Every structure is written in structure tokens, then in C-alpha cells.
Amino acid sequence: MENKFKILFIDDELLGENSRKQLVESLNRDPRFEVEAHHPVNILKIINEGSLDDKYTLIIVDYKLNGNANELGQFCVNNGYSFTSIFKEKFPGTPVYLISQILEDDISLGEHYDKMLSHHILTKEIGRNLLASDCADYSALKDRVFYLGSAEDIADFLSVPIDSVEDFKKSLPLEFRDGLTNASEINTAEVIDKEASHIRFAKWINSYLLTKSGPLINLDELAVLFGVELEYFKKEVLERFKKEMKVFEYNGVFASSNEKLWWTQSVFNYVVNLLGLEATSTPWEKIPQHLGIDNSHWAKCCVCKDYYPECIAYDSDDKKLSVKLPAHWRCTTVSESYDIPAGFSPIFILDEE
Known part of the structure; x- marks a missing residue:
């Protein structure tokens, strides 16, 4: 038992x-x-x-x-x-x-x-x-803990795909760059509680890795990467590439208590490879047509209504960041209200004009 x-x-x-x-x-x-x-x-x-x-x-x-x-x-x-x-x-x-x-x-x-x-x-x-x-x-x-003596050990523990390891390592807080074994118990100016390294690491995973865009992306961002509307992506595209996307899905600790996420760089590389000779650094502009998807299902910027939005943005009045909308970078501003550490994407806010 x-x-x-x-x-x-x-x-x-x-x-x-x-x-x-x-x-x-x-x-x-x-x-x-x-x-x-x-x-x-x-x-x-x-x-x-x-x-x-x-x-x-x-x-x-x-x-x-x-x-x-x-x-x-x-x-x-x-x-x-x-x-x-x-x-x-x-x-x-x-x-x-x-x-x-x-x-x-x-x-x-x-x-x-x-x-x-x-x-x-x-x-x-x-x-x-x-x-x-x-x-x-x-x-x-x-x-x-005692087997996680380096950033590479941490990446292996979380089953990070090879082509996403470097992005993941860049996102690690300085105290974990040499692993959890060597991360001493600390007191910070913000949090005076004494916590073991694995508790602090778990808090970082739940507060940053699994909640902020960076090494991992959520379903909304994945749809934008494929250049299609969210609902169409869920019903058609994700189903079509279910087996392939499963490989890039985050399955490390606390995956079961969070929304599904995918390794950003690994998915990006996969989409670029799908394009073959049409490969580009902006695959969302090419992949819908390459897959034969009617333009009625292509993603549109929620501000200017043009095709090919590159990011997910939030309304300036949405303090909880609960409503996610596709948008062009040019139609957004970067929020200065949120502390975004190195290795993670900024929070984009929709322009009010």
C-alpha cells in the first residue's frame, strides 16, 4: 500500500x-x-x-x-x-x-x-x-534536490526538450543557475520567511514559469503562433497536430494543477519546419495558407482587424489579466505595471486609441 x-x-x-x-x-x-x-x-x-x-x-x-x-x-x-x-x-x-x-x-x-x-x-x-x-x-x-546540482539537471528533471533548454536556462533566477543543491536558504527584502530551496523553486515555477509567457506558451499564444482564431485552432488545428503537440507539452511538476502549456521554442521550430522552403522568422504569416486554412479562420488583431497578430494582449482596465486578445505589437504598449524578469515576455496592453 x-x-x-x-x-x-x-x-x-x-x-x-x-x-x-x-x-x-x-x-x-x-x-x-x-x-x-x-x-x-x-x-x-x-x-x-x-x-x-x-x-x-x-x-x-x-x-x-x-x-x-x-x-x-x-x-x-x-x-x-x-x-x-x-x-x-x-x-x-x-x-x-x-x-x-x-x-x-x-x-x-x-x-x-x-x-x-x-x-x-x-x-x-x-x-x-x-x-x-x-x-x-x-x-x-x-x-x-540533491540530484539537481546544475541548470542542466533542472531542465532534465522538468523534461525540457533539447531545443528549449537554452531559453529555459535564461529564465532561471540567479539563485538557481547552479542548481537547487547549491541554492542556500535566503531571506529577501520582499519575503522574510525562511524557505528551503525546493520550496522557493516550486514558488518560482507556479508564479512565473507556468503563469507568464516565456519558455512556455498557453493555448491562446499557440493559436497566434499558428496564425488562426482560437476556436478554430482548438477544433481543427490542434486536433490535426495532436500527436506532435503532445511531444512539446509541459509535463513537469505542477502541470496537473495548471492549464496546458507548450515549450515555446520547440513549437516555433516545428512550425517553421512545417513551412519547408517557405520558412520564415514570422511563421504565423505563412502557416495558415500553407495548411490550406480559409482566411475566414485566420487570426485578426482585435484593434486594427488586420491579419497576422504576433502577440496576446490585455485591456488596460483588466487588472486580473483575464481576457486575452490577439493583437499586433504595433497596436499595443508594454505595461510597466508588472515586474517581468529576464527570460519572460513583457505584458502587452491594448492601445486605447
């Missing part, structure tokens, strides 16, 4: 019958998890006594901590956010998640915690699968 993922669950609503207690019970019924639940006052006592072992795959803390007493009538004065720093200090090698009933989105990322999940998503099978997948990925990273 496989070992269960041990989860420490901190909440002040564990007494009586309520949705949070039911959530803990449902997680414990899942054969993949072993959940140990504590009231925050009780866990602080255990920590102060020095009797809390470093045995957990993941720690989950209620974000709000509504001020409910424990069985002795004792109240916790801290909120869940402050507890994350306590656990980061105690267990720098263990990821800490927050859980919230008021979270609008299912998942968010933060500096002092590794992820925030909605209570609602964990009541679903998809949420429990996500939790199990994340636990497995954190465990895999922790187990491999």
Missing part, C-alpha cells in the same frame, strides 16, 4: 458539526491523505513545547480564523496569514497553503504562503486531485 500524504490542518471551526469539520473528514476518507487537524491555540502549544515533528507533506491553515474557542474556551488572536510565517520558520521545507471560504477564485498565489485554495474546490473531486498532485510534486522535488 502506498504511503499517504500527511497533511497538518489548522482551523478554529473543528468543534461541532460544520462544513470545515466535514471537509477534514472527507479528506481523511480519501485513501491518499492522512489529515491531522488542530485548533490554532492547541498547535501553538505543541510548537512551543517542541513536540511538533517535521513529518508533514503539506500544511493547510484557515485564512480567517473566525475567533472560535477551543475545547477549553481559549481563543486564538492570530489570523491564518500570520500562522504561515510561524510554519515557514518551523518547517522551511514544507509548503503552506491557506484555505478560504470567501475566495472568489479557486486558486491564488502569495509571497508568505505557497497557495490559497477556496474551501469550495476542496469539496470536489477535482480539488482533491489537485491537492494530491501538488503533494506528489512537492515530494518529488524534495526527494530530488
Whole structure:
């Protein structure tokens, strides 16, 4: 029988019958998890006594901590956010998640915690699968730290295709250029929590590699690269090249808890090679016609309505960057509101004119 993922669950609503207690019970019924639940006052006592072992795959803390007493009538004065720093200090090698009933989105990322999940998503099978997948990925990273002694080792661990390795290495933060083995525990000006190298690396993967355009591209960007409209791309082109695109799909850690992504340079090279003698540095201008696609399905810039947009851009009022639209570089401006590190593409904002 496989070992269960041990989860420490901190909440002040564990007494009586309520949705949070039911959530803990449902997680414990899942054969993949072993959940140990504590009231925050009780866990602080255990920590102060020095009797809390470093045995957990993941720690989950209620974000709000509504001020409910424990069985002795004792109240916790801290909120869940402050507890994350306590656990980061105690267990720098263990990821800490927050859980919230008021979270609008299912998942968010933060500096002092590794992820925030909605209570609602964990009541679903998809949420429990996500939790199990994340636990497995954190465990895999922790187990491999001492074998990741170089940038090449990291690329191999993430199964980066050969022609995308250089782009990937350029995107790595300086602290990981020599691998995870040699990345010491650090305190930065922005984040004062002590974290092990594999936790910081996981945070970089989830905050940058899998969410920002650069070494990897998403479905919208892939459609632009092929020069066709998104819906047509999903129904026709992606289906036509399903086998080939599968080779370039990201399948490293945390792939299961994110949208599908593809290695940019590898896909670009493939599209250029498809063109043969028509090969060009701007394949999106040639590939639709080369594949015999009617121009009614070609991608158009959302601003000027001309063909051949080169990028995905966002409305200036869309602070969450949720609406992605194809556009020409000339019809956009580069946003200065977002910190984009080396190796990643800038955020393009649609010109308002």
C-alpha cells in the first residue's frame, strides 16, 4: 500500500458539526491523505513545547480564523496569514497553503504562503486531485534536490526538450543557475520567511514559469503562433497536430494543477519546419495558407482587424489579466505595471486609441 500524504490542518471551526469539520473528514476518507487537524491555540502549544515533528507533506491553515474557542474556551488572536510565517520558520521545507471560504477564485498565489485554495474546490473531486498532485510534486522535488546540482539537471528533471533548454536556462533566477543543491536558504527584502530551496523553486515555477509567457506558451499564444482564431485552432488545428503537440507539452511538476502549456521554442521550430522552403522568422504569416486554412479562420488583431497578430494582449482596465486578445505589437504598449524578469515576455496592453 502506498504511503499517504500527511497533511497538518489548522482551523478554529473543528468543534461541532460544520462544513470545515466535514471537509477534514472527507479528506481523511480519501485513501491518499492522512489529515491531522488542530485548533490554532492547541498547535501553538505543541510548537512551543517542541513536540511538533517535521513529518508533514503539506500544511493547510484557515485564512480567517473566525475567533472560535477551543475545547477549553481559549481563543486564538492570530489570523491564518500570520500562522504561515510561524510554519515557514518551523518547517522551511514544507509548503503552506491557506484555505478560504470567501475566495472568489479557486486558486491564488502569495509571497508568505505557497497557495490559497477556496474551501469550495476542496469539496470536489477535482480539488482533491489537485491537492494530491501538488503533494506528489512537492515530494518529488524534495526527494530530488540533491540530484539537481546544475541548470542542466533542472531542465532534465522538468523534461525540457533539447531545443528549449537554452531559453529555459535564461529564465532561471540567479539563485538557481547552479542548481537547487547549491541554492542556500535566503531571506529577501520582499519575503522574510525562511524557505528551503525546493520550496522557493516550486514558488518560482507556479508564479512565473507556468503563469507568464516565456519558455512556455498557453493555448491562446499557440493559436497566434499558428496564425488562426482560437476556436478554430482548438477544433481543427490542434486536433490535426495532436500527436506532435503532445511531444512539446509541459509535463513537469505542477502541470496537473495548471492549464496546458507548450515549450515555446520547440513549437516555433516545428512550425517553421512545417513551412519547408517557405520558412520564415514570422511563421504565423505563412502557416495558415500553407495548411490550406480559409482566411475566414485566420487570426485578426482585435484593434486594427488586420491579419497576422504576433502577440496576446490585455485591456488596460483588466487588472486580473483575464481576457486575452490577439493583437499586433504595433497596436499595443508594454505595461510597466508588472515586474517581468529576464527570460519572460513583457505584458502587452491594448492601445486605447
